[in-house]
Each structure stands twice: as structure tokens, then as C-alpha cells.
Amino acid sequence: MDEKWAFSRDDSYQETNAKYKALHQFASHYMRCQRLPRPYLEGTGISTTEVHVLTLVSDNPGITVTEIARLMSITPGAASQFVGKLDRMGLLHREKQPDNAKLVHLNTTEEGEVLAVETRAYSNYHISQMLQALKGCTQREVESFFKVAHRMDDLFQQMLADPSAGGF
Numbered sequence: 001m002d003e004k005w006a007f008s009r010d011d012s013y014q015e016t017n018a019k020y021k022a023l024h025q026f027a028s029h030y031m032r033c034q035r036l037p038r039p040y041l042e043g044t045g046i047s048t049t050e051v052h053v054l055t056l057v058s059d060n061p062g063i064t065v066t067e068i069a070r071l072m073s074i075t076p077g078a079a080s081q082f083v084g085k086l087d088r089m090g091l092l093h094r095e096k097q098p099d100n101a102k103l104v105h106l107n108t109t110e111e112g113e114v115l116a117v118e119t120r121a122y123s124n125y126h127i128s129q130m131l132q133a134l135k136g137c138t139q140r141e142v143e144s145f146f147k148v149a150h151r152m153d154d155l156f157q158q159m160l161a162d163p164s165a166g167g168f
Helices: 013-034 048-059 065-072 076-088 110-133 139-161
Strands: 092-097 100-108
Touching: 048 065, 048 076, 048 100, 048 110, 065 076, 065 100, 076 092, 100 110
Parallel strands: none
Antiparallel strands: 092 100
């Protein structure tokens, strides 16, 4: 059975635009949900992005600021600011390497590890909500969604790596 492409040359502008709009709304709603307040962060003064940095350090002991920047698709300067705040708050610490003063490895403190564990529990709960929402989909449909998500991510990474190529 031939499958029709999601976007084809035969689509009218209205059909293509409706598909693009659905994708855009999905991405916008997802990003808005990512910024919703997290009850376990209340009163800590820590943003969701900062707690993601902390969890990344917890998951990758000895990680560097440069590696954080690459993994989170942020600038090294932004990663350094997040790390600096978390360090000042006593949630992580920097370990300079004796043979290379420029190389600094990051690790969580005990307090930082507690917060990282809470973050993982919160994330697991929300992942289970997302999976529950997919109950009406077949395994093939879910796999197709993730295949498309990975392809779109590759495209976005290329666009971010070379902004002169233009965006949408």
C-alpha cells in the first residue's frame, strides 16, 4: 500500500498551511508546558532551565560547561551563567583539573543531588502522562511520531548551526 506523504506537491496552500500550523501549535504548547511552574521548585529561586542543567550534571558526573552548552543547544556563556548560579547556591561544585586549569569538571553536591532526584520523579510522572495520552495510537504511529521528531530536530540543529541559511 502506497502511503501519502504528509506534505506533498499536490497539497494546496491551505492544506500545507494547516499542517504547518498544527506542528507550530504543538511546538508552542510543548514549550509553554515546559515553562509551567514546578511545585517542587517553589521558593527555591531556581528556574526550570537551571534545574535541567543541574540534572544534566547529576546524570553526567564530571561534565564540562562546553558539553552542557552542546547538549542543551545553548551558548557556552549561557551555560556558564547557569552553572555559576547553581554553584553559588551550593547545588554543584567545580573541580579544576591540576594538569589543565582551563578544564573544569562539574558535579552535584548532596543538596543538588536531592533536587535532581526530585526533578527525575517529576519528569517520570509527566512522561507517564504523555504516554497515557498516546494510548489510542498504535506502536507504529508512536514510532513514526518520534522518527519525525528526530528528523525535525536534525533540521532545527542545522538551522541553528548556520543562521545565515535562514529560518522559517
